Amino acid sequence: MQANLAGYTIKRLGAAALLLLLVLSFTFFFIHLAPGDPTYLTQDPRLGPEDRDALRRIYGLDRPLATQYLAWMRAVLLEGDWGTSFVHLRPAVTVVAERVPATLLLTGVALSLQFGLGLILGVVAARRRDSPTDHLLRLGSLVLYSLPIFWMGLMALTLFSHRWSLFPAGHMASVDAATMSPGARLLDLLHHLTLPVLVLVLGGAGVVARFTRNSLLEVLGQDYIRTARAKGLSEVRVIWIHAMKNAATPLVQLLGLSLPFLLSSSLVVEVVFSWPGLGRLTYDSILARDYPVILAATALAGVLVIAGNFLADMVHAAIDPRVRQ
Amino acid sequence: MALIGVALLAPLLAPFPPEEQYDPVAGRYLPPLSSRTAIQLRSGAWLLAESVGPADGGLAIERQGQTEIIPAADLANPDLETASVQKFFLLGTDKYGRDLWSRIVFGARISLTIGLLATAIALVLGTVVGGLAAMAGGWIDILLMRLVDALLMFPRLFLILALAAIIGPRLWVVILVLGLTGWMSVSRLIRAEILSLRDVDYVLAARSLGLHPVLVFTRHMLPAALSPVLVDMSLRVGAVILIEAALSFLGQGVQPPTPSWGNVIADGADSLGSAWWVATFPGLAICLTVMAFNLLADGLRDRLDPHRFETR
Numbered sequence: 001m002q003a004n005l006a007g008y009t010i011k012r013l014g015a016a017a018l019l020l021l022l023v024l025s026f027t028f029f030f031i032h033l034a035p036g037d038p039t040y041l042t043q044d045p046r047l048g049p050e051d052r053d054a055l056r057r058i059y060g061l062d063r064p065l066a067t068q069y070l071a072w073m074r075a076v077l078l079e080g081d082w083g084t085s086f087v088h089l090r091p092a093v094t095v096v097a098e099r100v101p102a103t104l105l106l107t108g109v110a111l112s113l114q115f116g117l118g119l120i121l122g123v124v125a126a127r128r129r130d131s132p133t134d135h136l137l138r139l140g141s142l143v144l145y146s147l148p149i150f151w152m153g154l155m156a157l158t159l160f161s162h163r164w165s166l167f168p169a170g171h172m173a174s175v176d177a178a179t180m181s182p183g184a185r186l187l188d189l190l191h192h193l194t195l196p197v198l199v200l201v202l203g204g205a206g207v208v209a210r211f212t213r214n215s216l217l218e219v220l221g222q223d224y225i226r227t228a229r230a231k232g233l234s235e236v237r238v239i240w241i242h243a244m245k246n247a248a249t250p251l252v253q254l255l256g257l258s259l260p261f262l263l264s265s266s267l268v269v270e271v272v273f274s275w276p277g278l279g280r281l282t283y284d285s286i287l288a289r290d291y292p293v294i295l296a297a298t299a300l301a302g303v304l305v306i307a308g309n310f311l312a313d314m315v316h317a318a319i320d321p322r323v324r325q
Numbered sequence: 326m327a328l329i330g331v332a333l334l335a336p337l338l339a340p341f342p343p344e345e346q347y348d349p350v351a352g353r354y355l356p357p358l359s360s361r362t363a364i365q366l367r368s369g370a371w372l373l374a375e376s377v378g379p380a381d382g383g384l385a386i387e388r389q390g391q392t393e394i395i396p397a398a399d400l401a402n403p404d405l406e407t408a409s410v411q412k413f414f415l416l417g418t419d420k421y422g423r424d425l426w427s428r429i430v431f432g433a434r435i436s437l438t439i440g441l442l443a444t445a446i447a448l449v450l451g452t453v454v455g456g457l458a459a460m461a462g463g464w465i466d467i468l469l470m471r472l473v474d475a476l477l478m479f480p481r482l483f484l485i486l487a488l489a490a491i492i493g494p495r496l497w498v499v500i501l502v503l504g505l506t507g508w509m510s511v512s513r514l515i516r517a518e519i520l521s522l523r524d525v526d527y528v529l530a531a532r533s534l535g536l537h538p539v540l541v542f543t544r545h546m547l548p549a550a551l552s553p554v555l556v557d558m559s560l561r562v563g564a565v566i567l568i569e570a571a572l573s574f575l576g577q578g579v580q581p582p583t584p585s586w587g588n589v590i591a592d593g594a595d596s597l598g599s600a601w602w603v604a605t606f607p608g609l610a611i612c613l614t615v616m617a618f619n620l621l622a623d624g625l626r627d628r629l630d631p632h633r634f635e636t637r
Binding site for chain 2: 019026142143146155158268286294298
């Protein structure tokens with residue numbers, strides 16, 4: 001068993017590494033997608049054609065594309081050099097890395113709640129199939145799924161922050177956070193976290209609930225479930241232990257697929273709620289045309305998704321032994 | 326359910342009201358269901374008045390609490406009887422006095438066009454790639470699928486924003502980018518379908534007759550493969566509309582003054598406390614439209630699935 005798990009891990013790591021390479025390569029081709037060459041530094045109209053040529057030579061842009069590609073990959077992978085941010089005047093990597101924890105916090109909490117809530121709701125809907133509760137849940141999840149997230153955020157802000165001053169209107173901590181005790185600071189953080197997470201969770205939980213419901217219904221029709229019930233096992237055990245294990249596979253796939261969407265949504269939510277994370281950084285950088293940071297952030301977003309998928313695969317292997325062969 | 330979906334879509338296609346700017350000063354942020362009397366001046370500009378009455382040599386209008394007299398010479402329509410028109414603002418007006426209802430309807434046209442075009446692009450690309458992978462098999466298949474997996478790893482919004490920033494937020498760029506980032510799931514579906522169809526009788530017959538593979542693909546296999554794709558398509562249109570709205574909201578999509586639901590919401594976001602209607606109604610419009618497409622997908626799915634197992 002142990003050997004199998006290790007083997008599977010290595011296999012997934014290899015796949016993840018390959019995907020990483022592909023993701024980074026795509027980012028490179030992005031840079032060169034812009035019409036003209038990425039001499040974005042030539043925004044200054046005072047630069048004449050000779051100056052631009054000189055710049056091109058300095059940045060190695062007159063070399064064949066393959067050479068540039070290899071040089072770039074080497075710089076990125078081996079030296080971790082993504083260039084310097086125009087706005088922050090610091091290495092792009094540093095700027096991006098600083099913002100990642102905030103996004104991880106937001107998306108991590110949102111993801112857990114999404115799946116937790118979605119699972120529970122899905123089970124409820126499956127058990128009371130075709131009842132009013134079931135229909136209500138399905139309709140609800142459809143509506144929530146169709147709402148634009150940024151609009152939900154705006155509505156939430158208006159209602160809970162503006163009209164009824166229940167929650168702060170943005171950012172990660174209050175202005176006087178430094179003067180608070182650690183306990184109070186934690187509470188303050190949670191206070192600020194509530195609305196953005198709420199917005200993220202509502203949209204996603206519906207999808208998870210629907211999926212769980214359908215998946216569970218399929219599984220519940222199988223024979224071994226009837227066997228388990230006939231054996232006298234309590235309903236809770238039947239559903240949660242036996243049925244869920246088999247419904248887990250598509251759920252893990254759902255988790256993997258929902259990660260990019262979650263990151264995209266968090267970008268918007270971060271902008272609306274002024275949450276200092278990766279998404280907001282990307283948005284600000286786009287407004288400021290800060291290309292090194294834009295590229296680093298985009299690639300990092302891809303990396304995060306790959307990492308998330310890897311973790312999901314590991315969890316899946318832990319739950320379902322069949323996968324490890 | 327499919328019928329509900331289609332019924333919801335139809336009214337959105339009525340693009341009748343023009344996108345006029347009535348009196349930016351007096352018409353600012355009028356609440357929903359307000360109506361005013363509008364008078365057009367010779368210069369083309371409009372004045373919105375609470376009430377209008379005749380006066381010496383012109384019209385006396387009451388506007389923003391003050392009474393003004395407009396000489397007949399300044400009016401676009403010198404006939405005092407018909408010079409004033411009653412304007413009814415169903416959903417109120419925005420910051421510049423533009424009717425919100427018209428903007429939303431216009432925005433519907435734009436958003437739907439973008440959604441359908443982008444989805445069409447994704448469909449074509451996905452079919453080509455998926456079909457190629459399935460028909461060719463072997464290492465081409467593996468390579469293409471790994472490519473698809475890698476691309477699926479990128480959060481779409483990051484990609485789109487980055488591209489919009491580099492190339493510039495023009496309309497055709499938006500459509501193109503939305504299509505280019507959405508074809509992956511289509512290709513997966515097509516590939517799965519084609520793979521299952523490869524060994525079906527009529528296909529084998531066609532190939533043994535010497536029919537060129539591309540023809541085999543388009544004439545025989547595609548029609549059968551399309552049904553799950555249609556379901557995915559309608560879901561996709563909904564998703565694209567959501568993304569386009571987010572893009573416009575962030576300022577990288579459709580640019581003002583062209584109305585797109587996203588940028589109307591952005592306009593209204595600053596004044597949510599007072600003029601809440603500007604941001605609220607477009608959001609509801611988006612929600613309804615996306616719901617319609619999702620319902621359409623559900624309906625299609627229900628109708629197509631049992632069909633496929635029937636013997637004709």
